[in-house]
Amino acid sequence: MSHDDRQLHLNVNITNIGRHPAAWRFLDDPAAYVDVDFYKKIATVAERGTFDAVFLSDGLALHQEPPVEPYQSLEPTVLLTALAGVTEHIGLIGTASTTFNDPFNLARRFASLDHVSKGRIALNVVTTYSPQAAANFSFDESPDHDARYARAEEFVDIVTKLWDSWEDGAIVGNKVTGLFTDGDRIHTIDHVGKHFSVRGPSIVPRSPQGRPVLVQAGSSEVGKALGARVGDIIFTAQTTHTGAREFYTDMRARAAGHGRNPDHLVILPGLYPIVGSTESEAHARKDELDSLFDFDRELPRLAAQLGVDVVDLDLDKELPYDRLVDVSEVKGSRGFFESTVRQSREQGWAVRELILRNGGAHRQIVGAPEQIADSIEHWFRARAADGFNLNFDVFPTGLELFTDHVIPELRRRGLFRHEYTGSTLREHLGLPRPQSGHQAAVSV
Template sequence: MSDALTPAPRLHLNVNILHSGFIPSAWRLPDADPQAFIDVQHYVRVAQIAEAAKLDAVFLADNASIVEQIDFRPITALEPTVLLACVAAATSRIGLIATASTSYNEPYNIARRFATLDHVSGGRAGWNVVTTADPGSARNFGLEGTPDHGQRYARAGEFTEVVKALWDSWEDDAVIGDKQAGRFIDPGKVQPIAHRGPHFKVQGPLNLPRTPQGYPVLVQAGGSGDGRDLAARHAEAVFSASQSLDESQAYRQDLHARAAAYGRGPQAIKVLPGLATIIGATEAEALRRRDQLIDMIPWSYSLNRLAGTLGIAPDRLRLDDRLPEDIALPAGGNGNHTFFKATLALAKRHGHSVRELIRALSGGGGHRVIVGTPEQVADDIERWFRAGAADGFNLMPDALPDGLQAFTEGVVPILQQRGLFRREYEGTTLREHLGLARPAGRHSAQARAIAA
């Protein structure tokens, strides 16, 4: 059957550019550059590889403090939107998703920053909406402690509403540019938002027009009840952490049910679990690569990282014992729910000792890891996709850029042959890549007709 007769594929693939790679020791590989974490050309190269393979987007995480053990591993250092503006100039189609916290920013600045990225990229921007729970970030912004979980998400909900209102403060046809009549902008189509709420007072309007996508794609990552509710209200794609197919199916079903309660349809949110990949020409080769990378990670680093994920002291972990039975949510529920739950679920499902758990996580922080040949990786992706456990994946190759090249050269062609993934981009914007409609402005004739 020709491609012209093949239904448009629905599988979505992003790549999470975690500096040198997902596995903490990736920077130690012979061909790796220890300076890659602050080298814009490294990120450009990864994005160009992803674009050549027709992936949906690149994604950048962010932190407002140093949360890694910097004596061993590179950190998330460069500010994502500035970095992605550079990536935008070196690419033409790949989506550009950046993380920005609602805890330590203001809505007007974030609305302007992401609208700018959408304009300069021709409609490829996405905002990953996060709250921030680590104490170091709180101290960097003059706070003695981290606001509690409920407060952070209440602020995040209002923050996101204000940003969307600012993005919609210009109608699509507000810019006239009529040289003959001397009319540049129709002021009647640029409206203040006059927001007054518990957390913010923002007059508006934004100081730049509506963007090519209407507004950037809204992305969210959160496994708590508050996080899921925020996603159900606003998110168009969700980055999740699930260790098993049934766990991911349940998460996706719950998210769709919550979205339906807000009047949103079943296709309103794309669920994209994190997937770390370690690929070899044979399974034995992939396992050797995994062992090589893990053996270069000090056990002290891995123990500290696992303890941080679980919110316990490292001295409570014994390499050849199972996890303690009495582990509760970190910081009385004020920590990271997502990776805590994913890590605990993996340990309990397989009865892992701490040593086995660290190897199963490949030194990572809670995302699922698959080790194998391109065919095995493709089989796994297809199984999850067809079972309704995922709309696609947020890929985290073991090392960058070669781990991504192994995926794009080995796995992507198999997915294309099976009719699961695109051979060419069908649009130019991130919304088009994800199959998302361009939102009508809230002041548009279409919105007024719906309201009537």
């Protein structure tokens, strides 16, 4: 695809009530994070903005000591089923852990959702680094970083084989002859590996997209290796233009190394725009939210992410770089660690500023619609990104401001669709519908 033909891809990262920790204090119903109607409203606004997809992340533990504040609570596939019923076009991305799930059940759940949504589903596979989650699943401690990825590699292959186990055309439904299915088009997978043994076939016929879209979001060496091999969408935390360009180029080369077309990898860094009709209005919005910022809650979160003791962090000083471990020794997310440390060092920020300006490890821009569109265009044209996974300060207002003021600006610049031209998420993303491995083998 030539430079100018590329179209931007935009997702809404539904971080429950918003990315800002004080978001709930701006809602009519502070408990909206467990109200399905709240999420329906978000999905409806996102569809009005012709976003590619909405995205639900997930965690498998209450990652705060009570008293807690809003977090990802509702199970993603359950919530996405409800959102599929009130939308027609927008893609629906749900997160699931390869460490604390079973491939047969998960393949079935997402294939079912692809049928229910008529081809709009994606599975974001995560390896789950949380020790609190491990404690909820009968583990004494979180499995080692690379061991989690070894399991993920095998897990994803099984899921893909199960999705492929029914070929297109397997349901014949010939009322005259009485032949319902063509047995030659339904296959066992007979997988026997280090972690799993799964016979198959799947109990869900091939789904509208062939296979649900696969999303991968690991930025460590093993994370990138998995993403480049199997990912359709790559989520990543990139806070600097140089880092993002390096990542983008590297991932495309890795995909090509697997014999894949690099244009079939959609690379979406996170972005956290705070929108106002003017720059000063945007800053006023942020200042109002930040005046309610609770540093006593955020400091331990940052300390845990960086693997340091909270007493080593001083709000008025820079990060204690000499006390940080090397990225290769980080037990949790190496991607989040690296993007946070890199941005902080490059900007020379004190910890207070880092916390206020590094929204969930994603790049923050505060400004008028044109300024936000400029930054998006700059990264997109420089091939630092194919689009963005967008975070908003407070739902639904942050998303509404973006939809009503930034989306029209992106459309005016010829960067973003005016309306949906396809009906599946693969079509929105410009990705081909894959054939079943069995069909491909026959057609060679």
